[in-house]
Amino acid sequence: MRKIILAMQVSLDGFFEGPDRDISWHMVDDELHRHFNEQLGAMGAFLDGRVTYELMAGFWPTADADPSSSGPMAEFARIWRDMPKIVYSKTLAASGWNTTVVRDVVAAEVMELKSRPGGDLALGGAGLADAFRRLGLIDEFWLYVHPVLIGRGRPLFKPSDARTRLRLAETRAFGNGVVLLRYAA
Numbered sequence: 001m002r003k004i005i006l007a008m009q010v011s012l013d014g015f016f017e018g019p020d021r022d023i024s025w026h027m028v029d030d031e032l033h034r035h036f037n038e039q040l041g042a043m044g045a046f047l048d049g050r051v052t053y054e055l056m057a058g059f060w061p062t063a064d065a066d067p068s069s070s071g072p073m074a075e076f077a078r079i080w081r082d083m084p085k086i087v088y089s090k091t092l093a094a095s096g097w098n099t100t101v102v103r104d105v106v107a108a109e110v111m112e113l114k115s116r117p118g119g120d121l122a123l124g125g126a127g128l129a130d131a132f133r134r135l136g137l138i139d140e141f142w143l144y145v146h147p148v149l150i151g152r153g154r155p156l157f158k159p160s161d162a163r164t165r166l167r168l169a170e171t172r173a174f175g176n177g178v179v180l181l182r183y184a185a
Helices: 030-041 050-057 060-065 071-082 107-115 126-134
Strands: 004-011 015-017 045-049 085-088 099-102 121-124 140-146 167-173 179-184
Touching: 004 126, 030 071, 045 050, 045 126, 050 060, 050 085, 060 071, 121 126
Parallel strands: 004 121, 004 140, 045 085, 045 121, 085 099
Antiparallel strands: 004 015, 140 179, 167 179
């Protein structure tokens, strides 16, 4: 059975974005981007919320045509365009680039998706991740912790009374100081 993997970048103080959706503090260099390409290129699909999808769709479809894009960025543009995408949104009217829009997160439908053959499923977007977490649908958490304190912003996880024990599966430090913490549910 395929796994659902939440892969998110966070500041050391637990925010995935700063005020006004600022992510300029992300320290994605070529080494980290090559790692992302290797991991995400093996996935079977991207599962995103509308905001994440629109941010990605606003940049990645043509990023490989931009002469200022690094090799890893150009490679990811191709990965993103070719990868099947499922966007969970009640409001998105149109989509492109191999994308299916689904209106609601239904646990039985997600379990059926997991049972299909193919690579694991990469979950993106904090709001969508919260819905999947509340339903117990996330199999692994890949947190890329950046060595920066941004002070305020949107925390990755909303407050909850539920406690979820996780098992450390891997750690990896990158040359820029980012640390991957990979946990299994």
